[in-house]
Amino acid sequence: MPKPLPTPSLPTGSGSRAQVDVNGWPAILGAVLLGTIGVLLFIIQPGIVQAYVTHLGLTEAVAVNLAGIEMLGVALATIFMAIRGVGFDWRHVVAAGLITAAAGDFGSLGGGHGVSFYGARFIAGLGEGTIISISFTFVGVTVRAERNVALYLSLLLTYGAFGLWYLPLFLSAFGLGAMFAGFGGLSLLALLTLPLLPRAYSAEAMANPEARQLPRSLLVVALGGVLAYNIAQGIAWAVLFLVGTGAGLAEQSVADALFLSQILAVGGALASVFLAGRIHRNAAIAFGILAGAGSIALLVGRPGMALFVVGVCGFNALWNFVLPFILGRVCDFDESGQMMSYAIAMQMIGLGSGPLIAAQLLDGTGYRAAELVCIALFIVSYGLLLLPIRRHAALRSRAPRLG
Template sequence: MQTLSSPTATFSTGITPVVLLVGSIALLILGLQPLLLGQLFSARIVTLEGIGLVAMGEIVALGLGVVLTDLFLPRRRLWRVVILASLAVVALDLITCNVRGDIPITLVRAACGLVEGVLVWLTTYVIVCSHNPERLAAVFMVVQTMSQALVSTLFAALVLPLSGWQGGFVALAALSLLPCVLIRALPRQFPAMREQPIPGIRWSIAGLLPLVLAFLQMAAIGAIWAYLEPLGNSFNLSQAEIGTVVSEVLLMQVLGGIVSVFTVHRFNTVLVVALGALTLGGIGFALMQLTQIDFVLFTGLFALFGFAWLFTMPFYVSLALQVDPSGRVALLIPAMQLTGSASGPLAVSLAVDSDGVGIVPAFSAAFSVSVLTLTVLGYRWISRRTIGGEGV
């Protein structure tokens, strides 16, 4: 028998902005990866193949850290755990400055991801315990993306040009100290949730399809996002121009997330998923066909990329709820999206060589075409809402 946690605890309203900020700090690396990984590659600290390994290692470890924290972390004196986790992130960021090579960098960043998962779990816990978790989760998505956009802009304009990749990780370490300052606003002990039994899941095509689609679409996004700086370099863009593109993508994510908050219940879910895949696939195909590109065209493509990224994400949760109104499948969507965003760069890293990154858009386009194809072919199972008769 499986269990589904249901909130019984309530927290003061003053805690909410604190935990949203703590979670946003823990997830800053998601917005900084293109800049920092590109700098590591330019400095020959990691190889082109290693970019995918490092990106995958930290993201997968972050998700694993959330799961392990939920399973094993005691609720008593959680504020001490947050302090230790923050200090561990700081230490690992500083250690990153002193290691070289694909495997050592991957191991250090994976360890950092595990500890960052503790801080992300804290934010998730308070969101789930809130009176309106869906709305607060959407707010957190926008807040964390805005934080990433602001910090990446500062990194691209000031930190990296003045102090290089090592200065970038030192600055990230300094930011990771903030939860230690904010910790006084948190309760000394977090109450536990009660457990409610739910029936076991019997999988079918309808139940699996939203998970597969979420995985593939984030693989398409992650493939390009992790290799953005080498891709920009291949089109002869300057570091300042690439930094501008990264900030632009994050700002367009914010816009896409805000729009999705107001439209996720209004638009046809299957149609949005299909159009999102078509858009992202089209961006990949467009990049494949170009041998030279100007800055305006490049930024235009990636502005659309950023908007489509965050706009479509909530619709995968909506799709999962459409085939399973109980929410059992929807609970797995974030995990599949996180895994997909790490698997995309990994797939690219296995095929890319030192001659260039021309294959990156091809991988992204292939993942998106897979989403579009499966959405069209799977529409019959989705529309039947088989959860009532056949099981998930």
Template sequence: MTPSEIAPIPAPRRRPRAAANGMLARVLLAFLATAGLFYVNIMPALVDGLVAGLDFTKRDAGLVGSLNVYGAAVGAFAVVLVVKKLMWRKSAYALMLTLLLLDSLSMMITSPVLLMAMRFLHGVIGGALVGIGFSVIARTVDPDKTFGMLLLVQFGLGGVGVMYLPRLVPEYGTSVLFLSLIAFTLVTLLMLPFLDDYPVEPAPKATAGRIDKGPLALTLAALFLFQAANMGLYAYILPLAEAAGLGTEFTSRTLGQAAWVGILGSGLVVLFSTRFGRTLPLLLAIGLTAAGTWGLHLSAQEWVFWLANVGIGVTWAFVIPYLLGMAAAFDRHGQMAALGGFASKMGLASGPMAAALLVGEGNYGLLINLAVVALILCIAVMLPPARLLDRH
């Protein structure tokens, strides 16, 4: 047999992958950056489900959710230190498999203290995964658009969760809450192979190491305040509505609708990115969030409760992509984006923690007022870095 008669060995086919900066890749990255923290998007259902399904006190149920997010903050901060050196895809596989194990174990726990410990550990792993996701997003072109897609995925699927899970807990128990988290992680695992490699790009020597620490710190503070203000109320929105005399079915439907309508906010970010700058859009959106939050004082009127929640849903999904995009704008390695994720999670955890300590048997008026104050402070600290980035 001559060499010419020998059939060439075909080269192994490379798995098809989504274009690095295409819309499909932005969707896949949104799932990656959500998988470790999806419980935040169903936080009202989680808190209410632990009270209804396991007879936890409102304080204990709030602390379970809060410690889950505090753990995520720890994991996100740890990733900031090593994200440039990580093989992000292999790390994501390992972290998601661990999340599946911890969510499965959580279904078997009925003790508040043990569940707090388990969810804190789950948070550490999930926070590390989200930090990796944020760092990869920062390596894309126009990360603001990808962060907008992130909020679109979170609000869309979170809306399904808060609409249906509270109704399923009485029939199927709290296991249904953790099964929803397991399902989301499994779907994300199937998506991971189709993402591009997103290597770390070396920074030009002239700009290497240059980070405006003052504006960055203000951006992180704005993220913390905005998330704390919103999540502190969101975690207790079901009992707040109940105290106002609203039915569970109406409240769950309203929250689901608010999340779905909130998709408009993230969609606007994907559509416009920074075409109109950051300062004016953020000023208007955070101001509207404060107005909607104050409107919750009038929750006894169904139309006010509905309008306030829908308005906050839109502005929440609009503001966070811009603030995360601002953090990502300070470097292209992804470290500052991961640090932005840490600040965001600290806010998401601190809001429910403060609420759990202050709410008592129903001090919701105080929670609303504190949230409004935090949002006004958010505007004050957001303006300088937003103006700086707009000038550049």
């Protein structure tokens, strides 16, 4: 798992009157709820893409591109927060993010009206990315970070499972407008969690016994591996529902398969927590990435229901299993403790650009090109990560870190 950041130190002065116990259950649950609000749409993105096709009459390429526009907003907000976010009052930032996300959702109520709809989804993405960044950081600075990350992932994946399962029925009964209005209302309701947030934290270098300083060139290679992995994830996640319906499966059957995959993803996330320290991190990374590529390979062509279920379940469970190991190992490549923020930025860029790339690969004849590019990026990501992994292993075997 990623190494926890130091416990937040609250600013002194008038802002310190409302002291927050960041390790208390109210604060932790507030951060977990905020994190779930931040991914309300992304975690059910395959179903949303299908809804853009069936309810707005968009082509598949346009629908995937629209999802990518929103994720671009998420990526840009996360990058900004990684570079400058530490200097701001967290409560003010989260409030702005929640209001921005709500504005984008309420601005989407017309649905499918060209540039205005694209703009509304981009604005929603900016708000969502801000919320995701703060909530992820907050959970990471708690003392029992592994437990709290597991709680975080379990809640959002459980929501994702039931959201994907029920989405076709909900949209048939109420339409996209009701969904966007509900998301906007939940974002505004989440303003109630603001008093549970600390104002800020000051990050200091951590004592990480596994950290070894790699050359800057290898740090760039490692971040390239994180980026390639998440581009592959972004491509796959955007087209999974389309792959199922394109193979002749009923929408609700595809939703059922994705529901099961989200349930198993909870297991994958929890497995990464319980197995951390018990299995070799490098072996977990190799298995998770390459087996993930194999899961997507099962979906090439026109998979039957059984093969589709195996493929999407393997993909989703392995995604949530291996990502903490990847982030944890990347943090071991730099002794300053700054790699996590850069890696999270690469993750958001990858997830944001994945749908935009996938949209260019859909020509109306199938999904083979998108699937093959996804598989290739998985393999490239492992190859890129393998170079710094080997150098890190060599440095560790040469001499133990002192201090």
